[in-house]
Amino acid sequence: MSTSTTCWKCLSRPSLLSSQLSSRIAQVTVSAPFSSTATSLAPPLIRGNNGPQKGVKGTTAIKKKNRPQQTGKPPMPGERKALRKRVVLSNTNAIEVQDLVDLNQETVDGLLKENASGEYTSPVAGKVVGLPGTTVDSLRAIESFKTSQGWGLFRRPSLLVRKEAIDLTKSLVSAAKDQITQRLIIDGARGTGKSLMLLHAQAAAFAQGWVVINIPEARELVSATSDYAPIPDTMPQLWTQPTFTSSWLEKIQKANKTQLDTLKMTKKHNLPIEVPSEISLSRFLEIGVSDTDVAWPIFQAFWDEMNAKDRPPMLLTMDSTSYVMGMTEYRDKAINFIHSHDFVITKLFMDLFSGAIKMNNGGAVIAATSRSNSPTSISMDLAIMQALQRQAGEKLTRRNPFERKYDERVDSALRDITVMELSGVSKAEARSLMEYWAASGVLRQRVDEQIVAEKWALAGNGVIGEIKRNALNMRI
Numbered sequence: 414m415s416t417s418t419t420c421w422k423c424l425s426r427p428s429l430l431s432s433q434l435s436s437r438i439a440q441v442t443v444s445a446p447f448s449s450t451a452t453s454l455a456p457p458l459i460r461g462n463n464g465p466q467k468g469v470k471g472t473t474a475i476k477k478k479n480r481p482q483q484t485g486k487p488p489m490p491g492e493r494k495a496l497r498k499r500v501v502l503s504n505t506n507a508i509e510v511q512d513l514v515d516l517n518q519e520t521v522d523g524l525l526k527e528n529a530s531g532e533y534t535s536p537v538a539g540k541v542v543g544l545p546g547t548t549v550d551s552l553r554a555i556e557s558f559k560t561s562q563g564w565g566l567f568r569r570p571s572l573l574v575r576k577e578a579i580d581l582t583k584s585l586v587s588a589a590k591d592q593i594t595q596r597l598i599i600d601g602a603r604g605t606g607k608s609l610m611l612l613h614a615q616a617a618a619f620a621q622g623w624v625v626i627n628i629p630e631a632r633e634l635v636s637a638t639s640d641y642a643p644i645p646d647t648m649p650q651l652w653t654q655p656t657f658t659s660s661w662l663e664k665i666q667k668a669n670k671t672q673l674d675t676l677k678m679t680k681k682h683n684l685p686i687e688v689p690s691e692i693s694l695s696r697f698l699e700i701g702v703s704d705t706d707v708a709w710p711i712f713q714a715f716w717d718e719m720n721a722k723d724r725p726p727m728l729l730t731m732d733s734t735s736y737v738m739g740m741t742e743y744r745d746k747a748i749n750f751i752h753s754h755d756f757v758i759t760k761l762f763m764d765l766f767s768g769a770i771k772m773n774n775g776g777a778v779i780a781a782t783s784r785s786n787s788p789t790s791i792s793m794d795l796a797i798m799q800a801l802q803r804q805a806g807e808k809l810t811r812r813n814p815f816e817r818k819y820d821e822r823v824d825s826a827l828r829d830i831t832v833m834e835l836s837g838v839s840k841a842e843a844r845s846l847m848e849y850w851a852a853s854g855v856l857r858q859r860v861d862e863q864i865v866a867e868k869w870a871l872a873g874n875g876v877i878g879e880i881k882r883n884a885l886n887m888r889i
Contacts, residue, residue, distance in 0.1 A: 497560075498556075498560065499560070500553070500558045500559070500560055500564060500565075501564060501565035502549065502553070502558060502564045502565070502569070502570050503565075503567075503568060503569060504565055504566055504567055504568060505568075507566065507567050507568040507853050507854055507855065508568065508852065508853050508854040509568045509569075510541075510543075510568070510571075510849060510852045510853055511852075513541070513542070513543040513571065514536075514537050514540075514542050514543065515542065515543050515544070515545045516542045516543070516544055516545070516548070516572065516616050516617065516620055517545060517620050518620050518621060518622075520535075520537060520542060520620070521582060521586070521617050521620050521621060523535045523536070523537070524537070524538065524574070524579050524582050524583070525579075525582070525583055525586060533576070533579050535574075535579075537574050538574055538576075538579060539573075539574065539575070539576075539839075539841055539842050539845055540573075540574055540845050541571050541572065541573050541574070541845060541846060541849040542571060542572055542574055543569055543570070543571045544569070544570045544571060544572065544616055545620075547619075547671070548616050548619045548620065549569075549570055551619050551625070551667075551668040551669070552570075552612065552615060552616065552619070552668075554664055554667035554668035555615070555625060555626075555627040555629070555664050555665070555668045556627070556629040556664065557611070557612045557615055557627060557629065558570070558612070559608055559629075562608070562609065563881060563885065566853070566855050566885065567853050567855065568853060571849065572609065572612070572613055572616065573609075573838070573842060573845065573846050573849075573877075574613075575606075575838055575839075575842050576839075576842075577610060577833060577835060578610060578613045580833075581597075581610065581613065581614055581617075581833065582613075582614075582617045584597070584777070585614065585617060585618060585621075585728070585777055586621070588726070588775050588776060588777050589621070589623070589726040589774075589775040589776070590775070591775065592772075592773070592774060592775040593771075593775055594765060594768075594771045594772045594775070594776055594777065594778065595776070595777035595778070595779075595831075596765065596766050596768070596777070596778055596829075596830050596831060597777065597778075597779045597780075597830070597831050597832070597833060598734070598779075598780050598781070598782065598797060598800075598827070598830055598831070598832050598833070599611060599779065599780070599781040599782070599832075599833050599835065600781075600782045600797050600832055600833070600834050600835070601782075601784070601834055601835030601836060602784060602835075602836070602876065603784040603785050603878065604876045604877065604878025604879055604882075605835040605836060605837065605876055605877060605878070606835060606838075606877045606878070607732075607781040607782065607783070607835055608732055608781060609877075610781070610833070610835060611730050611732060611779060611781045614728065614730065614777070614779055615627065615728065615730060618726075618728040621726075622672060622725055623672075623725055623726050623727060623728050623776070624665075624669045624672055624673070624719060624725055624726070624727045624728070625668060625669065625727075625728045625730070626665055626727065626728070626729045626730070627664070627668075627729075627730045627731070628661075628730070628731040628732070628758075628762075629732055630732060630733050630736075631731055631732065631733045631734055631735075631736040631737045631759075632733055632736045632787075633657065634654070634657070634736070634737055634741070634753065634756060634758060634759055635736050635737060635741035635742060635743070635753050636736075636741075636742055637741065637742035637743050639654050639656050639657040640654065640655060640656050641653065641654050641655075641743055641756070642655060643745075644709075644757070649755065650745070650755065651755055651756070651757055651760065652743070652751060652755055652756050652757070653708075653709045653756070653757055654756060654758065655705040655706060655708050655709070656705050657758070658701070658705070658708035658709050658712060658758065659701060659702055659704075659705040659708040660702075661708075661712075661758070662698045662701045662702050662708055662711065662712060662715075663698075663702045665698060666695055666698040666699060666702065669695075670695050672725060673693060673694040673695035673698070674693050674695045675693075676693060676694045676695075676718070676724065677691050677692070677693055677694070678690065678691055678692055678693075678694065678697060678718055679691075679718065679721055680714075680717060680718060680721065682710075682713075682714040682717065684707065684710050684711070684714060685706075685707055685710060686700070686704070686707055688700065694715060694718060694719075697711065697714070697715065697718075698711065698715060701715075709757060716761075719772075719774075720772060720773040720774065721773075722773075722774075723774075724773075724774045725774065726772065726774050726775040726776040726777075727772055727774070727776040728776055728777050728778075728779070729761075729762065729765065729776070729777070729778045729779070730778075730779050730780070730781075731762055731779075731780045731781070732780075732781045732783065733781070733782070733783040733787055734780040734781065734782055734783075734793070735782055735783060735787040735788055735789070735790050735793060736753070736787060736788060737753040737754075737759045737762070737763075738753070738788075738790035738792065738793045738820065738823045739752070739753060739788065739790055739820060739823070740752055740753065741753050741756070743756075752822065754822050754823075754826070762778060762780070763822075763826040764826075765778040766778060766780075766826050766827060766830060767825060767826045767827075767828065767829075768829065782797075790820070790823060791816065791818055791819060792819050792820040792823035792824050792827075793823055793827060795810065795812065795819075795824075796823070796824065796827035796828070796830065797827075797830075797832050798810055800827075800830055800831065800832040801832050801834060804831070804832070836874070836875075836876075837869075837872065837873060837874040837875025837876045837877070838875040838877055838880075839875065840865055840866065840869050840875070842875075843865055843868065843869050843872075843875055843877075843880055844860065844865045846877070846880070847860045847864070847865060847868065847880075847884060848860050850884065850885065855885055856884055856885065858884075868880050868883055868884055871883050
């Protein structure tokens with residue numbers, strides 16, 4: 414009754430009710446200042462970027478997802494690189510091609526036969542030849558095979574004997590016969606088979622009993638991924654790469670073991686360690702493999718031994734040569750970048766290219782350029798252009814007087830080189846290649862003149878890399 418009576422009293426006094434309402438409104442106005450922003454009075458869930466407030470009911474809290482825990486075993490050091498560089502050379506599901514001629518000493522001798530008009534009369538000219546097992550083992554040891562060349566599609570590794578390959582083989586044979594040093598750079602557009610031409614030269618050299626030394630990627634010499642050290646008392650300052658040199662000696666020893674086991678040391682060398690006299694060159698290289706500190710002196714002694722009398726010819730090859738035509742990512746004591754020609758391994762190649770040193774028993778130094786992913790060297794490009802113009806009897810292109818990025822050391826090293834420019838294969842060579850693919854069961858298409866002409870034209874007039882991509886890699 415008292416509550417009801419009080420309420421009726423309040424209602425009967427409107428002045429008291431109005432005063433209470435006005436005081437309440439004044440309190441709300443003071444506690445909530447004026448703002449033109451709509452989010453100032455918004456609910457806590459959408460106010461700014463702070464998210465839902467704790468203790469406020471009716472809001473949706475978004476929980477963070479926990480990171481997935483790695484339950485498997487992490488890869489060992491170097492395992493990812495080994496998997497990335499892994500090359501498969503045989504496909505047991507592919508059909509074995511019958512009557513496939515191997516690239517051996519007899520085949521190399523037959524490639525040099527010509528008729529009265531200068532045409533090659535060898536039965537394997539323009540055909541596909543297989544690589545013997547011993548040659549494959551040697552080529553694998555020096556890392557000549559690349560992951561992008563599609564070796565895992567076929568039963569065994571094989572090569573197309575194109576016209577340029579026969580010319581290259583002929584120059585190698587003449588260099589060994591006349592005991593001269595053949596200097597050659599293989600150039601061409603992307604996909605024209607520069608690395609395969611380099612591999613053909615290595616296979617032909619192994620077939621003739623040469624000692625082959627290879628640098629599969631010149632980028633490894635300049636990318637600052639290996640240790641390096643200065644050579645004392647050298648002016649200008651020269652540098653070595655002990656770990657790289659040690660692994661390089663191991664590749665040389667494995668690839669040429671059959672040949673080096675028959676060769677004995679005949680000279681005395683000033684080495685920092687004691688070496689038994691009259692040991693085989695294969696055993697001598699193993700000493701440099703086991704001790705990185707003496708790897709470069711061991712190679713210098715090995716080079717002197719190979720230039721002694723009655724030694725087999727040598728072939729030195731390098732791929733992606735553009736990387737060693739400028740500054741490296743290594744630095745000296747003054748934090749300045751070191752030029753690639755100041756490293757002794759690169760300097761050996763450049764001295765051979767320039768003619769400063771020669772091979773006493775004959776041989777060749779061959780380099781291949783890369784046009785897919787490599788730095789630009791305007792000095793090397795100019796030297797290649799001038800060499801091609803000199804070989805064609807044309808007027809030489811001069812330097813751009815307004816260009817300041819020419820490298821004098823590259824110019825002097827490549828002044829008198831010979832260049833082999835690769836382009837597309839002929840239609841006859843393309844047909845031989847496609848017939849080999851069809852015989853291997855990889856190309857499931859009838860090979861006739863129409864198909865060959867179509868693939869040849871779509872591949873930019875026979876670019877071998879594009880023929881492979883159009884015929885094997887594409888699926889309609």
